[in-house]
Amino acid sequence: MIGAGAREHALALALSHDPAVTALACAPGNAGTAALAEQLGVDVTDPAALAKLATAWSADLVVIGPELPLVAGGADAVRAAGIACFGPSAGAARIEGSKAFAKDVMTAAGVPTARSELVDNPGRLDVALNHFGPPWVVKDDRLAAGKGVVVTEDLEVARVHALTLLDGGHPVLLESYLDGPEVSLFCLVDANATVVPLLPAQDFKRVGDGDAGPNTGGMGAYAPLPWAPESLAGDVVHRIVAPVVAELARRGVPFTGLLYAGLGLTTAGPQVIEFNCRFGDPETQVVLALLRTPLAGLLMATVIGALAQQPPLQWDPGAAVVVVMAAEGYPGTPRTGDVITGADGPGVLHAGTRRRDDGAVVSAGGRVLAVVGTGADLAGAREHAYQRVQRVHLPGGHYRSDIGLPATRRDNGRFGAR
Numbered sequence: 001m002i003g004a005g006a007r008e009h010a011l012a013l014a015l016s017h018d019p020a021v022t023a024l025a026c027a028p029g030n031a032g033t034a035a036l037a038e039q040l041g042v043d044v045t046d047p048a049a050l051a052k053l054a055t056a057w058s059a060d061l062v063v064i065g066p067e068l069p070l071v072a073g074g075a076d077a078v079r080a081a082g083i084a085c086f087g088p089s090a091g092a093a094r095i096e097g098s099k100a101f102a103k104d105v106m107t108a109a110g111v112p113t114a115r116s117e118l119v120d121n122p123g124r125l126d127v128a129l130n131h132f133g134p135p136w137v138v139k140d141d142r143l144a145a146g147k148g149v150v151v152t153e154d155l156e157v158a159r160v161h162a163l164t165l166l167d168g169g170h171p172v173l174l175e176s177y178l179d180g181p182e183v184s185l186f187c188l189v190d191a192n193a194t195v196v197p198l199l200p201a202q203d204f205k206r207v208g209d210g211d212a213g214p215n216t217g218g219m220g221a222y223a224p225l226p227w228a229p230e231s232l233a234g235d236v237v238h239r240i241v242a243p244v245v246a247e248l249a250r251r252g253v254p255f256t257g258l259l260y261a262g263l264g265l266t267t268a269g270p271q272v273i274e275f276n277c278r279f280g281d282p283e284t285q286v287v288l289a290l291l292r293t294p295l296a297g298l299l300m301a302t303v304i305g306a307l308a309q310q311p312p313l314q315w316d317p318g319a320a321v322v323v324v325m326a327a328e329g330y331p332g333t334p335r336t337g338d339v340i341t342g343a344d345g346p347g348v349l350h351a352g353t354r355r356r357d358d359g360a361v362v363s364a365g366g367r368v369l370a371v372v373g374t375g376a377d378l379a380g381a382r383e384h385a386y387q388r389v390q391r392v393h394l395p396g397g398h399y400r401s402d403i404g405l406p407a408t409r410r411d412n413g414r415f416g417a418r
């Protein structure tokens, strides 16, 4: 398992529950994965180092969690060393690594998405902004861990964000605004282009309750979506994911691994906000909390092109909620080194944590912990998650108190990931 976040802790936990897994190592891992797996040191962005480590450890399967090693070619290097790897090639990972490439693929595949314009010259910015908004959607074209996007009703705020990016030499993508609730749909995609959707989930991206404040990497999530039509996943696979998978194959960069469709459910139907080339964080923490099918076998079936032969996925009938506990200062510069207590035991996944030499677990990143609750329904899962949050102490930490709440109140369209 490559990576160090709560997503990787959730993946490692699910892998460790699969009876087919005889040994598990995480690189670099965190204080949470250390309890489940051997910890190995590695620079995840160095493909040759990943291949070397996997070879030295005699891994049967390497699972790459984050986007950076995938975009850098980590999966290619591991496969070139003769080891099975869950994750797309660098060429296919561009679906996340370059928003302009993703738009081009979607246009060619006839997939509905926001209208967009790439601006690389400050002199053209005002004319381009005039073609959009309000609200204006201004994005950094590079990977920005969810933090490069500004959505605003204020033209001046949009201009300033775009100019800051342009001044730094980074092209800016302007997009039309997609209204309606957001949905994350994760799809396993194998080498034969078989697509298997997981449960739809919803992510809460803004830092504050009621969707106040700036975007983050994700402050919480829930699954499944009690308000979504039964047909949603199948519909999205048919209209959006399968055509994109076919287009990538046609371009000579077939996608295998997990393709994450970030969607806006607009009045005109589902439209793509973004594609990611990996499991989402924090949605993975809730999706895997409900998955009963052993994970390692499922990922291996994806790698070897055998998804069509797999039995249907098995899910817990209930619901799951994850609440992210973030460090003081996040999503700006987080304070680190705070001693965390009450985080031992089930339900608490580690993200930015580290075990100090004296044995104390301390914060070591922006998103520090991900607290997961399950229940018979969404309200029950929320209750369990927030009860567990109360028992964790992270000095200066903050979390949202309304994860999944709008969906329990049947007013999902009004706020809470819209």
Ligand code: AMP
Residues within 6 Å of the ligand: 114, 137, 139, 146, 147, 148, 149, 151, 175, 176, 177, 178, 179, 182, 205, 215, 262, 264, 273, 274
């Ligand atoms: P991205 O980095 O592209 O995932 O964008 C981060 C967040 O910004 C998304 O999850 C949405 O909440 C919001 N967003 C991005 N693009 C759009 C759009 N075209 N319309 C509405 N909201 C958007």
Ligand code: GLY
Residues within 6 Å of the ligand: 146, 203, 217, 218, 276, 279, 280, 281, 282, 283
């Ligand atoms: N949940 C948002 C992401 O993983 O990009």
